[in-house]
Amino acid sequence: MILPPKLRDDPIKCTTKELGTFARETCLALRLLQCKRGEPPFQSNWEKFIGPQAGEDAHILCMAAKAVGKSEKAAADAGAAGALVREEKAAAEAVCQVFTNALEVLPSMPVACACNAETIHRGQPPAAMYSLISRLNHSCRANTAYHFKAGGAVVVRAVVDIDPDEELCISYLDPLQPLSRRQEDLQQRFCFTCSCERCTLEQQMLASTGLQDGTPAHAPTWFLSAIAPNAVGTEVDSCLTRLTRQAEEEFVRQGNATAAWTALEAGILQAVEEGAHPYHYRCLALYACLVSAYRVSAKLGAGRVALLRAAMYTLLQAGAAEAVLAVGEYGAMPQAAGDWSEAGGLLCEVLAAELADLKHTPAQSTPPASVSSQGPVRGSAQDQNPSSTQRSSGRAGPLVDALVRQRANDGTAGQRRGASEGNESLGEAARMSGEEDSRPSKRSRVTGTPSEPATVYWPDVLQAASGQTESRRTSPRKSVPEPPAEFAAGVCAAWAALSATCKPPMESADRSHGNMAGGDPEQDEASDAPQRSSREGGGFEAASHWEGDISDLRTLAGPAGFLSCSQPPPSNAELREALQKELNGSVDVEENVRRLEHIGIGAILCMAHATSLLRDCLTA
Numbered sequence: 156m157i158l159p160p161k162l163r164d165d166p167i168k169c170t171t172k173e174l175g176t177f178a179r180e181t182c183l184a185l186r187l188l189q190c191k192r193g194e195p196p197f198q199s200n201w202e203k204f205i206g207p208q209a210g211e212d213a214h215i216l217c218m219a220a221k222a223v224g225k226s227e228k229a230a231a232d233a234g235a236a237g238a239l240v241r242e243e244k245a246a247a248e249a250v251c252q253v254f255t256n257a258l259e260v261l262p263s264m265p266v267a268c269a270c271n272a273e274t275i276h277r278g279q280p281p282a283a284m285y286s287l288i289s290r291l292n293h294s295c296r297a298n299t300a301y302h303f304k305a306g307g308a309v310v311v312r313a314v315v316d317i318d319p320d321e322e323l324c325i326s327y328l329d330p331l332q333p334l335s336r337r338q339e340d341l342q343q344r345f346c347f348t349c350s351c352e353r354c355t356l357e358q359q360m361l362a363s364t365g366l367q368d369g370t371p372a373h374a375p376t377w378f379l380s381a382i383a384p385n386a387v388g389t390e391v392d393s394c395l396t397r398l399t400r401q402a403e404e405e406f407v408r409q410g411n412a413t414a415a416w417t418a419l420e421a422g423i424l425q426a427v428e429e430g431a432h433p434y435h436y437r438c439l440a441l442y443a444c445l446v447s448a449y450r451v452s453a454k455l456g457a458g459r460v461a462l463l464r465a466a467m468y469t470l471l472q473a474g475a476a477e478a479v480l481a482v483g484e485y486g487a488m489p490q491a492a493g494d495w496s497e498a499g500g501l502l503c504e505v506l507a508a509e510l511a512d513l514k515h516t517p518a519q520s521t522p523p524a525s526v527s528s529q530g531p532v533r534g535s536a537q538d539q540n541p542s543s544t545q546r547s548s549g550r551a552g553p554l555v556d557a558l559v560r561q562r563a564n565d566g567t568a569g570q571r572r573g574a575s576e577g578n579e580s581l582g583e584a585a586r587m588s589g590e591e592d593s594r595p596s597k598r599s600r601v602t603g604t605p606s607e608p609a610t611v612y613w614p615d616v617l618q619a620a621s622g623q624t625e626s627r628r629t630s631p632r633k634s635v636p637e638p639p640a641e642f643a644a645g646v647c648a649a650w651a652a653l654s655a656t657c658k659p660p661m662e663s664a665d666r667s668h669g670n671m672a673g674g675d676p677e678q679d680e681a682s683d684a685p686q687r688s689s690r691e692g693g694g695f696e697a698a699s700h701w702e703g704d705i706s707d708l709r710t711l712a713g714p715a716g717f718l719s720c721s722q723p724p725p726s727n728a729e730l731r732e733a734l735q736k737e738l739n740g741s742v743d744v745e746e747n748v749r750r751l752e753h754i755g756i757g758a759i760l761c762m763a764h765a766t767s768l769l770r771d772c773l774t775a
């Protein structure tokens with residue numbers, strides 16, 4: 156049953172008659188559902204909705220009141236006193252049953268959240284009642300996850316082995332939120348206090364240690380300190396909240412997208428510099444914002460750099476989900492799967508575009524000066540300096556820049572900001588970072604060399620990596636440009652950020668599938684102890700920056716069994732061969748990318764693999 160749009164958009168303005176019709180229809184549909192299933196009626200929580208505890212759900216109260224033909228106050232009084240007549244109760248129950256049990260339908264998302272009054276009130280996304288799925292209770296450590304298929308069919312899958320008599324549960328909320336947030340959220344949206352296994356364990360742990368939920372460096376597990384609301388004090392927390400609101404304001408009301416997300420990025424950066432963990436739950440909310448922003452921006456013509464930035468923030472989200480997963484919270488698995496796949500998809504989009512450029516670049520008969528039969532030769536003083544190609548320039552966004560800077564041993568990464576001339580993507584990055592783009596304008600370049608492709612650096616790199624001879628060298632360039640800096644910097648920084656927080660718990664956690672469920676808090680404490688000293692002082696531990704060892708990445712991706720790709724990531728030789736085939740045009744790039752998109756994490760490993768391979772080739 157789909158809620159009528161008017162009801163969703165503006166329930167307060169819905170007339171009693173409209174509501175009455177809806178309530179009647181709702182009653183009928185629910186009765187039908189219940190007859191079909193031969194099961195007891197759905198829970199409605201109606202007393203809470205129209206009773207004295209109705210709290211801030213004014214619009215629901217109002218709707219229920221209208222449905223029972225009473226004023227809000229009269230309905231509340233009558234409801235509280237149990238004085239509603241039978242029909243009134245039935246109507247109120249019907250309305251509240253929908254609000255208590257409907258799910259938000261998010262067909263494009265791998266993971267969906269349960270419905271809540273607020274989003275229904277705002278009119279999006281659509282909500283629907285399901286005869287079976289709507290009966291599933293919530294757990295913050297849910298043993299199933301669900302997603303929607305085209306047409307609204309919903310699929311529920313187990314995320315761990317489930318005993319025959321075990322209750323199936325889904326998660327109504329974002330499992331990456333800390334205890335207090337989850338409790339608050341469920342209370343506000345669904346009028347219940349969660350007492351699931353995870354909440355109980357976390358409560359016990361906090362009680363036994365006398366700590367506050369989210370006490371920063373002193374928290375018993377790195378996990379709490381990583382995502383807790385107070386990890387950096389209320390000041391940063393409220394600053395990040397304010398930033399989110401401001402950005403929304405600018406974006407939604409004033410349409411100033413660039414200003415909105417530039418401010419967001421600056422804000423996150425500042426918060427991280429002040430000690431906020433990059434996986435702080437508010438940071439995660441901001442990344443989500445930025446992913447959407449950059450996706451939209453890419454669609455509106457900002458190009459690959461926007462896609463790359465979306466990918467970087469998705470990688471950070473994936474890292475947070477993976478980190479939560481790593482301490483045994485398998486409820487985060489769907490989230491991690493969704494984030495990895497999304498990041499993989501985004502990176503694949505970029506790769507596909509770059510490969511397409513390469514394939515469509517006409518072959519040149521005259522070898523350019525910069526390439527010899529032995530492979531690429533650096534043609535300019537700048538490019539002959541190995542360090543200029545060795546290092547990432549860190550143009551993947553301020554946060555990523557900061558992470559690169561923070562992690563770079565030699566302290567030079569992130570300072571190399573000279574974009575190669577003719578490098579469109581770097582130019583875009585500069586513009587998006589609000590930095591001055593010193594290259595010739597696009598217009599003058601296009602006028603000067605009409606046949607020169609707009610983006611050439613990545614094809615150069617691919618050619619170098621695959622050992623192309625000059626006969627396939629395509630664009631007449633004076634020098635071999637830098638490696639795909641944003642890409643390399645972004646992937647490295649994201650992985651560095653992931654390994655910073657993922658690695659220690661992954662080493663200590665029991666990774667076997669059947670035994671991922673939480674554990675004894677004391678054990679948690681114990682397993683956390685060796686890391687604590689390095690984490691004292693708050694903030695997050697600097698990772699050893701990623702030095703292209705793919706086995707690290709495999710370790711990171713490995714534990715979540717089903718997240719791994721169905722086939723192992725390609726070896727260097729296989730990848731080289733695949734690239735060669737791409738270059739020879741014997742492989743359908745789109746098909747290949749589709750395949751990569753399907754394997755999610757595999758795609759990321761391929762990208763990381765490709766990046767390391769290409770960097771090796773360029774810096775050899």
Ligand SMILES: C[S@@+](CC[C@H](N)C(=O)[O-])C[C@H]1O[C@@H](n2cnc3c(N)ncnc32)[C@H](O)[C@@H]1O
Pocket residue numbers: 196197198199200255256257289290291292293294345346347348349350351
């Ligand atoms: C979608 S319904 C779940 C099905 C419902 N239990 C039923 O029997 O119709 C959501 C409601 O179930 C109850 N509920 C779900 N999960 C719960 C939990 N972990 N603890 C307490 N109540 C829960 C709450 O009242 C919530 O508003």
